[in-house]
Structures are given as structure tokens and as C-alpha cells.
Amino acid sequence: AMAKAGLTNGYLMMLVAIIAGGLVGFLNGTLLTRLHLPHPFVSTLGMKNVLWGLALVVSGNQMLNNFPNEVQWLGKTTFKGFPVSFIIVILIFIFMHIFLTRTAMGRSIYCAGGNLEATRLSGIDTAKVLTFCYTLSGVMAALAGILSIGRSGISNGANAIQPYDTDAIAACIIGGASFTGGKGTMTGTMIGCLIIAVLRNGFALLSISSAWQNIVLGLVIILAVLMDVVRAYMDDKKRRLSTVK
Template identity: 35%
Template sequence: MESSQTMQPPAGSGLLRTWQAATRFVGPENLSLLIALAILVVLIASQTEHFFSARNLLNIGQNMTVVGLVAVGMTLVIVSAGLDISVGSIAGAASVVSAIMVASFGTIIGGVAFGIALGALLGTVNATIITFLRVNPVVATLATFSAFRGLAFLIAPEGRPVGVLDPTFALLGSGRVFTVGEFPGIPIPFIILLVIAGIAHFVMSSTVFGRSIYTMGGNPTAARLAGINLTRMKFYIYSISGALAGLAGVIVTARTSSGQPASGTQGLELEAITAVFLGGAILAGGKGTIVGSMLAVTLLATLSNGMNLLGIPTFYQLVAKGLLLVVAVAIGQWRMARAERQQSRAAAAKGG
């Protein structure tokens, strides 16, 4: 008869299972991103005592919302082997439209709905140019980057910001819930980001639509032979990306109490693209996860927060983000080359 000691699971097995589950969720390719984030946190915390305060940590969550929403949509686009450089301009146009709806017509629901709808419409314009005119996504969205920015200034009365003084609408950008005692509360925009990122993660990892995005990015020919309508998929993907950029623009309006054609949304495309590539996506498509993109957004937000706490000028932050984009793309290209070499060795071994 076996002793009760041999029947018990080995010590630490529960911790091991937890670690394995966490690794599967994050993805082995993103463990280096977690390590980089941990090192960054240690470096910043060693220089300032304010980093780990509840208010500062929650501020990081609030500040990553706008970029995070755009990065969710950008993940879908890049995994499908596309690119959307116009998302910052889409957010700017949506910001102005939502401000006009709230300030002139007094409808908060209309402000949110029209901002998101305009974003989806402009995303559809991108998809139309790419699919029917057969223009490269980089060239197409570079053109609409300029066109949509001009549209934002055309919508704004005389090209000026539109003020919004509705306190209820402002809650969408800076409101907090669960404020208890000295706890500053969880930012509402951060909750919105978590919900949308959670839905997107489920769609990308557990639905036919998500698997179709990976297939069309990794092997468009196989996707077509499998019956996936690539044209329709591109319209869905770019419309979703545009809608999320529109929602980001609405949140910028609510946070700043004004609809800004450019300020607050300029440079969003660079940060979102950097985050998605840092999160494991590659230019060729077929790779990338929502979890990886959100980890990268957290890394970028932590970097900006730490630099602000340490009084480092903004232009240094721009240099750091530009370097991160170069590093992210280089790592992605290295991963792709390594995968191709492994496939070649495997094919040679079978042939031998």
C-alpha cells in the first residue's frame, strides 16, 4: 500500500501549474517583454518613491487607454498583413465630431455613437482604396493620414478646437469608480480598454473570425482556397480598427473637454504600431496577439510615466519610442528569418 506521502503532488506543483497557465496566456514569445517591463519598473522605482503610489499606477492605466484602444485595432490590421498609418487622423476627426454633437446638440450618446461611426466609415474608406483600387496599404493609409487630418480641420468650425463643458461626458475620459477612502478609484477609460481588449483577445484566439485573420496574414493563398473572402475580411478589419480609433478620439475629447483636430491624437499611429511590433507581430503578417500588444502598451506607458516623474524632457521620450520601433521590427524580422531556417532544416531532414 502506497504511503499518503507518495500520493501527494510534489511541492510547488500548484505554483508550477500557475506559471504554466500564465506562460500560455502571455505567450512564450512575450516573456522577454515581461522581463523588460520588470527591469524598467525596478529602474524607475529606484529613482523615485512616487512610482508605486496607487494614484500613479492608476494614472498609468488611464494614460495608456487611448494608445491601447488604437493598438487593439492595429493588431488585427497587422496580423492580417496590413498597416494603417491613418488611425491618428481618424481619432482627430472623431474627436471633433463627438465634441460638436455634445456641445451643439447636447447628446452624449450621439457624441459617442457618431465618433465611433465616423471612425468605422473612414476605416471603410481605407479598405475600399486597398481592395478595389489595389493600392498598397502603406501608401493608401499614408494618403488618408493626410486627407483625414484635413477632414478634421474642415469639420471643426474655422479649424479651431470645439469646447465641451458637459461634466457627465467628461466622466468618460477622466471619471473613476470604486473610490474608497484614500484609494483614488479605477479610471473609467481603463475599464473600457480592459473590456475591449478582453473581447478582442477572445475573438482572435477562440473564433473562426480570429483564425481567419491569422490565416489571411500568414498564407493568403491558403486562406482563399479555404473559402475565406479576403475582400470582405479586409473591410471588417479596417472598419473595426477605424471604429476603435474613433472611440479613442471620443475619449480624448472627454478627457480634454474639447474636440481637437490634431492635438491629443497626433503621433497615435507611431505609438500603436510600435506597441504591436513590440508585442510580437511581424510585417509579413500572421503573427501577433492582443496580450502581447497590451503588454507593449503598458511598457510604453510606464516608460513615459517614469520619464515624466524623473523630469526627462519630452523629446527624449520621442527618441526612445522611435528606437523601440526599430528594435521591435528588427526582432520581428529576426524571428521570421529563424522560423524560415527551421522550416528549411525540417524539410531537408524529411527529404534526406
């Protein structure tokens, strides 16, 4: 909306985008924890379609390309031979790794993902933890959007429905995160992202249609989920055997 209005303050534009992303995440978390919706997909999928519609309304379903230099600098500038966007991703990776493994909130996130009820009974405010997770996810999604616009220099409301969420889920599952929660590392997720990126780039180089790309990616997700189920079964079997002994 700010770009369409002709505003040229790139820093203000990025700040507003990050705040908006955080607010959307906070709203999703509030809907889940305070209204007790039956499943996270209910609020997040609904919000996805709401935001897609808003993107189309705000942009008028037209391509926007008059973004300030500060925004495009993030995606098109290099430092010591490395793209600035890549450096930002690495910094976020390091920050999130330390946050998840070295802070009380990070450990609470793993606990809540593994067993929400046990975490609540141990005295941890699970509603606060979940809301924080959704808020942080919204901020990260906003950062990803800023970097994407910085690289391409354009934005189109019609592209808001692109399957980035599917790629993100696939990367996490391939990287070792569990659908049941409580498992996953930043290193594994980064490896999953690299695998998805290699697949996407390979498909593009081979001129494979987007339909077949989605089919292959869907099969990869199913395979990763099956591996997660098998891994959970084997871990449970080991625990039962150790208990018997």
C-alpha cells in the same frame, strides 16, 4: 462638429463618432481591396492627412471644450477605485481576445495576415476579411478618440496629427506582432502598450524633450523590427532543419 454646433446629447455624439470611424475604416478597406492599391500605407496615410485637414476645418483650428457630461464621464469617473476608461479598455481587450482566438473570422484574420494568397485559394473571401479588419480598426480608433476627449475634456484639430499611430505600431511590434502579418496576440499588444506608456511617462517625469522622445521611440521600433526579423529567420531555419531530418 456636433460639439462646435452646441449639441448636448452626448450619447448621440459618441454614436455618430463610432459610426464615422467605422465608415472611414470601411472606405480604407474598400480602397485597398477593390481598387487594388499597392500598399496599405497608401490609403491609410492619405486618409490620415484628409481627416487631419477636415478636423482643422471643422474646429477652425480652435480648441473645443464644450463636450457633454456623458462624454467626459467616460474619462473622469471611477468605479470601485478604477477609472471607467480603464475598465472599458479591459472589456475591449477580453472581447478582442475571444474574437481573435475563438471565432471563424478571427482565425481568418490570422490566416490572411500570414499568407493572403493561400487564404484566398482555401475559399476564404480575403477582400471581406481585410475590409472587416479596417472597419473594426476605424471603430476602435473612434472609441480611443472618445476616451481621450473624455479624459482631457478638450479637442483641438491641431492635435489630430499627434503620433498616436506611431505609438500604436510600436506597441504592437514590441508585443510580438509581425510586420509580415499572421502573428500577434492581444496579451502581447497590451504588454507593448504598457511599455510605451511607461516610456512616455518616464520621459515626462524626466522632462525629456519631445524630440528625444521620438528618437528613442524610433530606435525602439527599429530594435523590435530587427527582433522580428531575427525571430522569423530562426523559425525558418528550424523548419528547414526539421524537413532535412
